[in-house]
Amino acid sequence: xxxxxxxxxxxxxxxxxxxxxxxxxxxxxxxxxxxxxxxxxxxxxxxxxxxxxxxxxxxxxxxxxxxxxxxxxxxxxxxxxxxxxxxxxxxxxxxxxxxxxxxx
Ligand code: HEC
Numbered sequence: 001x002x003x004x005x006x007x008x009x010x011x012x013x014x015x016x017x018x019x020x021x022x023x024x025x026x027x028x029x030x031x032x033x034x035x036x037x038x039x040x041x042x043x044x045x046x047x048x049x050x051x052x053x054x055x056x057x058x059x060x061x062x063x064x065x066x067x068x069x070x071x072x073x074x075x076x077x078x079x080x081x082x083x084x085x086x087x088x089x090x091x092x093x094x095x096x097x098x099x100x101x102x103x104x
Contacts (some may be wrong), residue, residue, distance in 0.1 A: 026089055042101075047076055053098070
């Protein structure tokens with residue numbers, strides 16, 4: 001748990017910037033196609049868990065950002081560090097919390 005707090009503290013300052021509108025469109029596409037292939041096109045879950053707002057409600061942003069960037073070793077959840085910056089991962093978490101994961 002302390003590890004997550006330390007990581008969240010590292011990630012937070014970089015996460016204040018929002019991706020540009022063009023990058024947001026790319027990220028929506030990525031979430032729908034890449035994340036959706038495991039988590040379901042409507043984020044209701046599949047091989048991966050559901051990523052709907054109610055499923056994420058009790059999980060802190062820092063934890064979710066770290067899962068997205070670092071993956072979950074020993075499970076099919078891959079790390080996205082090469083594709084996504086911390087602020088982009090945080091933006092995706094925001095979208096998932098708003099129920100925007102399926103690119104409506
Ligand atoms: C190859 C399949 C796969 C892909 C692609 C994938 N995931 Fe996952 N993801 C998983 C699995 C499996 C888990 C559950 C890991 C575990 O057992 O803890 C998971 C867990 C997660 C969690 C933690 C959920 C929780 O409730 O703890 C988040 C957040 C997440 N993924 C987001 C994403 C995002 C965002 C993307 C796209 C950038 C993505 N995933 C792409 C398979 C995938």
